[in-house]
Amino acid sequence: MRIFISSLISGFEPQRAAARRAVITLRHEPVMAEDFGAQPSSPQIACLQGLRGSDIVVLILGEHYGFVPPGSSLSATHQEYREARETKPVLAFVQQGISPGPEQAAFIAEVQAWEGGLFRGGFVGVDDLQDGVTRALHDVTLANATAPVDEHEMSVRATAMLAAENKNQVTSAMLDLVVVGGPRQRILRPAELEAPVLAEQLEQSALYGHSRLFDRTLGTASGLDGSDLVLRQERGASIRLTEQGSVSLRMPLDEPRPLGRGFDAMSGMVIVEEVVQERLGTALDFAAGVIDRVDRTQRLTNLIVMVRLSGVEHRGWRTRAQHASNPNSVQMGHGGMRERPPITLTIRRAALGLDRTALIEDILVPLRRQFPMAS
Known part of the structure; x- marks a missing residue:
């Protein structure tokens, strides 16, 4: 499966690397902005296109809301979440022990309030995050596996x-x-x-x-x-x-x-x-x-x-x-x-x-x- 990893990039490199390791461990394909290379479109359009071509979205939320592109009221990660939540399984992981600002706190509350198609988990460190992503992706794999049954x-x-x-x-x-x-x-x-x-x-x-x-x-x-x-x-x-x-x-x-x-x-x-x-x-x-x-x-x-x-x-x-x-x-x-x-x-x-x-x-x-x- 193609797994899109959505999060703030700057300052969140260790967390994104942990999510990548979890995806690769289960022999899935990570889809990440870092791997897109030169694109004729804007970075956000490229990310949304990558998301649309993926099977599952791993959403990682920390303390900071992130950059809001011109012409939008939402951060890039927030736009990705809105794009994904009605069409794909979203595995959301929220960092514990943080003090988010008003925009990020509202984003986290929105994610935690949504019921359908969403798995939510918390993490403290990168090892904790990698284990959580691995378990959640494994559960999704089991959910879509076939087995003989009467x-x-x-x-x-x-x-x-x-x-x-x-x-x-x-x-x-x-x-x-x-x-x-x-x-x-x-x-x-x-x-x-x-x-x-x-x-x-x-x-x-x-x-x-x-x-x-x-x-x-x-x-x-x-x-x-x-x-x-x-x-x-x-x-x-x-x-x-x-x-x-x-x-x-x-x-x-x-x-x-x-x-x-x-x-x-x-x-x-x-x-x-x-x-x-x-x-x-x-x-x-x-x-x-x-x-x-x-x-x-x-x-x-x-x-x-x-x-x-x-x-x-x-x-x-x-x-x-x-x-x-x-x-x-x-x-x-x-x-x-x-x-x-x-x-x-x-x-x-x-x-x-x-x-x-x-x-x-x-x-x-x-x-x-x-x-x-x-x-």
Whole structure:
């Protein structure tokens, strides 16, 4: 793979050399401004072209913001980050124990606030940085590697978990997500599944963690359903965890929360694309956290991710902008019940944490195609 190394150059030569060593150690190709030579274009254009031709970006941030080219309000490194973040995996490393100025502090805050497709790590010295870059690139390599896996068996288990979560009639719109790991094996002993501490940890994460699945104004019930641990809320949100480390999640799409856009996206007449995208990101992040918690030694190497929307018959699909421009006019199709099979992806386990933006897109686009665009 071609790895673009983005950072301040002047005064950061040791850190860039450490990143180069990490890339070469894993037999990838470093792409660095120092190697471009004479170019007919400006240095910044040459760097952006090098970035666009790369597969991954390693971003290294230190104390100083760097030179701001004429005609721009952003430093060269900041421009490179903005260029990369929507299209490529970004591995960001922030130096610890520094006192950045206002511009660099804002840049670091922007990087740390962005969730999709980004790995973040800290470093103190060049050896620490080299080790961190090596580990992160190795994880990306694993995420994109292929390995033999019984996809059919995993898909059967995932489908069964979807069915188990939909036995009762549901009237509100729900996002259903299942993550099944392979090769099939027992990850949790029965005593571990029924231990109160596990349910308490899941409930704590669902209510107060970074990826909040549950509504804090509602009560939560937990217990065993057969051999599975299940946590439920009144509005239909739920978590199911099996002995094999498989996770099934349900999230309401019609949750009445203000969106700050001047309209009620939860009208019950349309599916709002950005709401599905937000819930999907939350569910994937929560599932990744659960699997990492119960399978710390990564015995599960491959995953099936299965997603569907339920309780959404006769709804159309809109973006927030489309709904804001005409919220009171929704013309729906009348084609009867349509079969909407779940969206299914087979991935390496590391891809659940890395390449998050691409994973969400690979699920969201096929989901959108299953629904008519609401006029």
